[in-house]
Amino acid sequence: WLTFPTGWGPTEWGPIPFLPDAQILSRKLESQWGDLGNPSHLSVSSEGKYVVSGLQFGNVWIGVQPLLGVEGDPMRLLFERDLTPHPQYAAFYSWLQKGFEVDAVVHFGTHGTVEWLPGSPVGNTGLSWSDVLLGNLPNVYLYTANNPSESIIAKRRGYGTIVSHNVPPYGRSGLYKQLAILKDLIADFREDPGANAVLRETIVDTVAAAGLFKDCPFSPERPKITAEDLQPSNGNGNGRETTTSDISEQDFADFVDRLFTYLQVVENRLFSEGLHVIGRAPDEGSMRKYLSAYFGDRLPDSVVSAIVESGEGATPEQILQASGVSSVS
Known part of the structure; x- marks a missing residue:
């Protein structure tokens, strides 16, 4: 799976000035982790096979992205170009492509690791692990709306189609x-x-x-x-x-x-109250806490009540009219 066709040319390899050996990625894995045909590493079954854990619901399979496998300081993998992901990590994405034969993947949550793996930082090549592991799979990435800088990495190196979601409602921590x-x-x-x-x-x-x-x-x-x-x-x-x-x-x-x-x-410290539910607006109580915590005294209570009671689709002018306030600074 990690062997490139010998007939590949510069176009298939990407914007690199040389044509690497077709076995280069396999050799890198074996150099760091040992014989790939005789696994004795993280997440290996008693039969000596890599374990890909998850739950299947019809034609939908839900799994947890594997550990990077670098003990002590896993972030090293993101910055040292000669390191490779763990073989079980590679087997996970190999099984998605070749075993389960998925039509698309959905990465849920901010953020995963595949887009941060070693390779070209700008413009993936055939030596970029994110390109190799994702292959031609469409990648839908649910990403929090308050982290646009890292979502760009998911788009650029993980080919992700970003679907933004709101952050959890905020509130004041209070004392207890x-x-x-x-x-x-x-x-x-x-x-x-x-x-x-x-x-x-x-x-x-x-x-x-x-x-x-x-x-x-x-x-x-x-x-x-x-x-x-x-x-x-x-x-x-x-x-x-x-x-x-x-x-x-x-x-x-x-x-x-x-x-x-x-x-x-x-x-008065802000904290997240629970989790955001995709596609569901916060309830009235959470919305009041969120607005009061975020804007403080800048947003009068009457405006907060008008926003909560107006619901979706209300314009700023309609909210101000309902609140009896002429303007908000």
Whole structure:
């Protein structure tokens, strides 16, 4: 399968200034992985045959693209021109062409690896692995709409027909459990640090329980503190308590301010809510979260509601009219 016809000329090989030996790709595989006729590598059955795993539904076969087979640093395969894909990887695409005899392939998800394999970066040749493995198969590639730069590689080297899909709905991460409790404690403490000094130990215990000292250390010299570090002594004989801690009130107040800023960043961080379903628009709740998270205060709530309630096909003018807003900056 990897042997080229001996009668091939420059046109069939592509834009290369010489005609390589017809066995060059097979020899490259054997040089790196050993005898191809006696496989003892990744994904080999007990009978010594390469395994191509997947599920068949009538004339549709669904499989997972194999591993590249380069341990430790698989990205090396994408940048070192002398490396080759694993023989089972090549067998996977060989079976699609010669075994199952597919009419077309659909690569689903951003992104696969076949278009990144060694070969000519601009203009595939007969020595480009992406060209060899895909052959003449039509390649439909479902690719996320927010990654146009890498989809160009799928088009240029993988001959992909790109079908863009939307990204999952975004939302704000918010705070939960210990982080939400900590935010309330800090808010109470900052109202009057002197009167609410009793909250200091609880704040430190909550920070420790949430594992936040790693992300928000007390100081460069002293990353962690404990509630015991804030404990006062029994008294100084004058009826007043004195602290044995070397942590000043100002040091602790500065630490609390940094914690508050950190929690604000975490609370407002964008994240993907679930997965996008191909061909299905987000529901109303997801759409509201997405628009509010993406535009923030720039998009009034009335406009968000108008967009959600107007549905598909509404023009910007119709949405603004429904929202009662004349314009949006």
